[in-house]
Amino acid sequence: MARLIDYGCARLERARDKYRDNLRACPSSGQGKTEFWLMSTASRAAKADIPLPQAEADMVAVLGLRGERKRAKVRRALDKAFQESANWRNGPRRLPCNPPPTPRPSFARYAQEGFGFDECTLWESSPWLMPGAEGAVRIDWPPGWEDAVAFVRAIFEPGDWVLCLHRENQRAELGRSMRRRDDWLVELERLGRAGAPLPVLIAPNPFSGVATLTGEKTLSLRAQGSVASFRHMVAERDTGSLAMQMAFWGGWGRKHGWGRVQSVVHSGHKSLHVLLRVNARDRADWDTRVAGGDAREFAAMGFDPHCTNPIMMTRLPGAVRCDRKVQGVLQKLLFLRGHP
Secondary structure (H helix, E strand, C coil), X not given: CHHHHHHHXXXXXXXXXXXXXXXXXXXXXXXXXXXXXXXXXXXXXXXXXXXXXXHHHHHHHXXXXXXXXXXXXXXXXXXXXXXXXXXXXXXXXXXXCCCCCCCCXXXXXXXXXXCCCCXXXXXXXXXXXXXXXXXXXXXXXXXXXXXXXXXXXXXXXXXXXXXXXXXXXXXXXXXXCEEEXXXXXXXXXXXXXXXXXXXXXXXXXXXXXXXXXCCCCCEECXXXXXXXXXXXXXXXXXXXXXXXXXXXXXXXXXXXXXXXXXXXXXXXXXXXXXXXXXXXXXXXXXHHHHHHHHHHHHHHCCCCHHHHCCCCCEECCCCEEECCCCEEEECEEEEEECCC
């Protein structure tokens, strides 16, 4: 203990010697170093435990200052130095420990959680197999045009303008590719019973039927400004096997529930198209909840980043897909929920 006391006294004496050396090394007023000298001397006065009034008197006397404004510079330097010294002696402020970071969601983690989830489980859509699946439609008809009719009836409301396309670059035309929901129900049934090809693509959100400007500054019924209601977003991932995608949605549904899942459609190739309910109030609400939330999270897991677009097309179940990738494969409805 005696050694510690002696050491502390010696350290204080050395600090006072440095303070006195600073007082003797005071620069003349023409050298332009007064500001630096003020802070250096004030800091050494604080470390040497020189009383604040005494340090102020010493520094004013050495500088030969007259007038209250010049004395105020000395006081400000001393106040700052003594405050910093007190903060240092009291130790750094202890900040609350941050909680451990939440593991980022990943495709593999969800797929692991949903291992064993398959098309049969999805088709069953029973509450005891899929918690939160209440309201799901029991798909008890064979795959075919009835899928398309049931899908359009469940996704849209009477009076909605619905866009269905036979090909991606097809133009939206009122009365043809864009019709009222009930008109499309009649047309899909007519095409199905006649064995005619059904449209392969459908927009997940209804339109206003009024043309607006696209990004290319052309008028189109299919422009984003023509969306009448922001109800659904499309989640689609082309990479990974179909079994892995099934397992992913099994794990995702186990964690988040199936309350937001409106439909699941097999694209006829290697992906599942899932419609998630959003029911945004307007475009700003859509951008906040989808572009800044759901879509960003799904994009980080390898899903198509274009799902932020409210007019992103999805596959119409019941249609036979015929394009450069796939020929003659049915797009099948696997899960459907009725109107809330």
